[in-house]
Amino acid sequence: MDVRKQVLQIIADQAMLDVSDVSMDSTPEDLGIDSLGLVEAIFSIEEQFDISVPFNANDPSESDFDISSVAKIVEGIEKLIAEQKT
Amino acid sequence: MKRVVITGAGTINALGQDVPATFEAMREGRCGIGELEFRDVERLAIRIGGQVKGFEPETVFNRQQMALYDRFTQFTLLAAREAVAQSGLEFKGDLADSSGVVLGTSGGGMTTLDDNYRAVYEEGKNRVHPFIVPKLMNNAATSHVSMEFNVKGPSFTVATACASSNHAMGQAFNMIRSGMCTAMITGGSESMLCFGGVKAWEGLRVMSKDACRPFSATRNGMVQGEGAGVFVFEEYEHARARGAEILGEVLGFAMTSDASDIVMPSKHGAARAISGALRDARVEKTRVGYINAHGTGTAANDKTECAAVADVFGTHADDLMISSTKSMHGHLIGGTGAVELLACLMALKDGVIAPTIGYEEPDPECALDVVPNEAREAEVDVVLSNAFAFGGLNAVLVLGRA
Numbered sequence: 001m002d003v004r005k006q007v008l009q010i011i012a013d014q015a016m017l018d019v020s021d022v023s024m025d026s027t028p029e030d031l032g033i034d035s036l037g038l039v040e041a042i043f044s045i046e047e048q049f050d051i052s053v054p055f056n057a058n059d060p061s062e063s064d065f066d067i068s069s070v071a072k073i074v075e076g077i078e079k080l081i082a083e084q085k086t
Numbered sequence: 087m088k089r090v091v092i093t094g095a096g097t098i099n100a101l102g103q104d105v106p107a108t109f110e111a112m113r114e115g116r117c118g119i120g121e122l123e124f125r126d127v128e129r130l131a132i133r134i135g136g137q138v139k140g141f142e143p144e145t146v147f148n149r150q151q152m153a154l155y156d157r158f159t160q161f162t163l164l165a166a167r168e169a170v171a172q173s174g175l176e177f178k179g180d181l182a183d184s185s186g187v188v189l190g191t192s193g194g195g196m197t198t199l200d201d202n203y204r205a206v207y208e209e210g211k212n213r214v215h216p217f218i219v220p221k222l223m224n225n226a227a228t229s230h231v232s233m234e235f236n237v238k239g240p241s242f243t244v245a246t247a248c249a250s251s252n253h254a255m256g257q258a259f260n261m262i263r264s265g266m267c268t269a270m271i272t273g274g275s276e277s278m279l280c281f282g283g284v285k286a287w288e289g290l291r292v293m294s295k296d297a298c299r300p301f302s303a304t305r306n307g308m309v310q311g312e313g314a315g316v317f318v319f320e321e322y323e324h325a326r327a328r329g330a331e332i333l334g335e336v337l338g339f340a341m342t343s344d345a346s347d348i349v350m351p352s353k354h355g356a357a358r359a360i361s362g363a364l365r366d367a368r369v370e371k372t373r374v375g376y377i378n379a380h381g382t383g384t385a386a387n388d389k390t391e392c393a394a395v396a397d398v399f400g401t402h403a404d405d406l407m408i409s410s411t412k413s414m415h416g417h418l419i420g421g422t423g424a425v426e427l428l429a430c431l432m433a434l435k436d437g438v439i440a441p442t443i444g445y446e447e448p449d450p451e452c453a454l455d456v457v458p459n460e461a462r463e464a465e466v467d468v469v470l471s472n473a474f475a476f477g478g479l480n481a482v483l484v485l486g487r488a
Binding site (some may be wrong): 034035036038042043052055056057058059 | 098131289290291292305306307308347348349350359384385
């Protein structure tokens with residue numbers, strides 16, 4: 001399974017939605033994921049890919065990790081995997 | 087209703103190992119936060135905290151005591167010894183029967199848990215020391231204080247996360263005010279600075295890696311501390327009759343529940359606790375000169391707290407001072423309200439307002455007088471101490487000058 005599919009699955013599980021209802025341009029907010037939900041989703045992502053995601057829930061917009069849309073999250077994860085797994 | 091005064095104070099925390107040293111550090115705006123030192127710290131992403139350093143428990147407690155006292159109990163006993171000595175009270179006869187111990191802690195014996203889980207899970211040992219249970223239990227500190235000072239009345243431990251100490255002291259206050267008790271040993275303690283304790287907090291992603299900067303636009307999270315604050319609360323006529331020195335008076339207390347979210351604070355819950363405490367104290371809000379803020383240095387707390395203060399005080403919010411001493415000693419979780427009550431006593435007694443250090447840049451959402459970076463001399467009559475816990479449980483105390 002590719003990274004995109006796995007991330008979508010994690011986000012869908014967190015939002016308690018069907019994967020088909022999660023679009024690449026949705027924001028976590030659109031999906032009803034609050035800051036605590038986001039922290040939990042990022043934990044799942046770190047566990048799934050065995051990477052470390054630089055994310056500060058205190059001020060997500062100031063983090064190095066872009067969470068403005070599902071597409072940005074996937075892009076960020078792919079980049080982190082490339083950086084941390086090579 | 088009886089009046090309640092404070093006749094003893096004691097502490098150990100990252101700023102000092104007694105009250106005079108802590109007051110001095112607060113006056114000077116010194117930072118007690120530094121590199122954490124304990125086993126496996128290199129496996130943490132967060133490596134700073136307000137850790138008590140240079141404290142050698144083996145020089146204070148004997149071998150048998152060490153087997154029974156977790157670090158949070160050690161801290162509590164040291165602070166209680168200082169407070170009771172200052173009060174001059176000897177608990178015997180009727181006074182022993184009508185006095186109690188109510189203390190707050192969130193994690194209790196967390197370093198004991200950490201060490202022993204490590205022994206059985208990581209090191210594969212199949213045997214632990216026989217006193218692990220009485221050492222780690224949350225009421226251990228309360229019980230050891232009652233034993234050491236022969237205090238035989240109503241005694242228990244309160245656990246409401248970051249509001250534990252304020253809830254404990256509020257309870258002690260009401261037990262004297264109602265006539266149930268003559269004197270109470272109260273406050274709280276915490277010792278979560280161990281691998282498991284910090285690792286759990288790290289998971290929430292609200293911790294700062296460099297500093298605690300409450301109310302500053304540049305803040306990036308909270309920093310944990312450890313230690314204890316313990317006080318002797320006493321019925322006013324009893325204290326006066328024996329000529330005790332009165333450090334301050336407890337005027338009121340209120341607690342509320344947000345009933346909304348397990349971690350996000352609510353402006354309404356905080357505001358209801360603040361206005362409730364003022365109503366309970368029967369003081370006009372314009373008399374409040376200083377608030378010791380909960381001020382954790384997280385985006386969520388600081389702006390919610392400032393909005394709540396602005397709501398309750400209206401235009402007077404611009405005339406009062408509000409500072410967060412967590413910038414200096416860190417967030418002592420269940421013990422934090424107790425150490426922060428010291429800043430309230432210093433304001434009332436010495437006319438010195440402890441600063442919010444690490445303040446770099448104003449945040450329009452926290453546009454109050456946060457006493458940035460330097461302590462200030464000011465006469466204040468009435469002060470507040472705020473505590474807003476995870477779980478939405480809020481506890482606010484109102485104190486007045488002796």
